[in-house]
Amino acid sequence: MGKIIRVKCEGCGLEKDVYTGGSIRDCEIEMIMKLLTPERQEILSEAVKNGASGISVTREPCICVSCGEIYAYSAVFYRMNNIDKRLRGVCPHCGSENCISAKKCPQCKGVLSHSIAGHWD
Numbered sequence: 128m129g130k131i132i133r134v135k136c137e138g139c140g141l142e143k144d145v146y147t148g149g150s151i152r153d154c155e156i157e158m159i160m161k162l163l164t165p166e167r168q169e170i171l172s173e174a175v176k177n178g179a180s181g182i183s184v185t186r187e188p189c190i191c192v193s194c195g196e197i198y199a200y201s202a203v204f205y206r207m208n209n210i211d212k213r214l215r216g217v218c219p220h221c222g223s224e225n226c227i228s229a230k231k232c233p234q235c236k237g238v239l240s241h242s243i244a245g246h247w248d
């Protein structure tokens with residue numbers, strides 16, 4: 128089960144709920160694929176074919192460096208030939224993978240507070 132984190136700026140009132148953690152549906156490969164770019168989908172499906180194990184997904188609040196959107200940055204982890212691998216997700220709005228953790232407001236540079244707004248699965 129994942130947490131819904133409310134990212135809030137006291138300065139300008141910017142507020143965004145971000146779905147972090149993992150979902151029970153993360154064991155479905157189709158759901159995981161949606162987080163990845165086509166090239167990385169290929170890497171993952173190739174890995175699955177070749178016996179990748181322990182596939183899991185993490186999400187955390189971050190800010191896209193390119194478009195300033197606050198979103199749940201996702202990373203897909205798996206194990207292949209006893210080596211831990213990671214595939215990064217991208218910004219759902221602009222497709223960039225460059226992001227920073229959500230600490231400073233992208234609008235006014237004020238401090239962002241994080242609070243738990245609920246749970247999801």
Ligand SMILES: [Zn+2]
Nearest residue numbers: 136139232235
């Ligand atoms: Zn702000």
Ligand SMILES: [Zn+2]
Nearest residue numbers: 191194218221
């Ligand atoms: Zn973006």
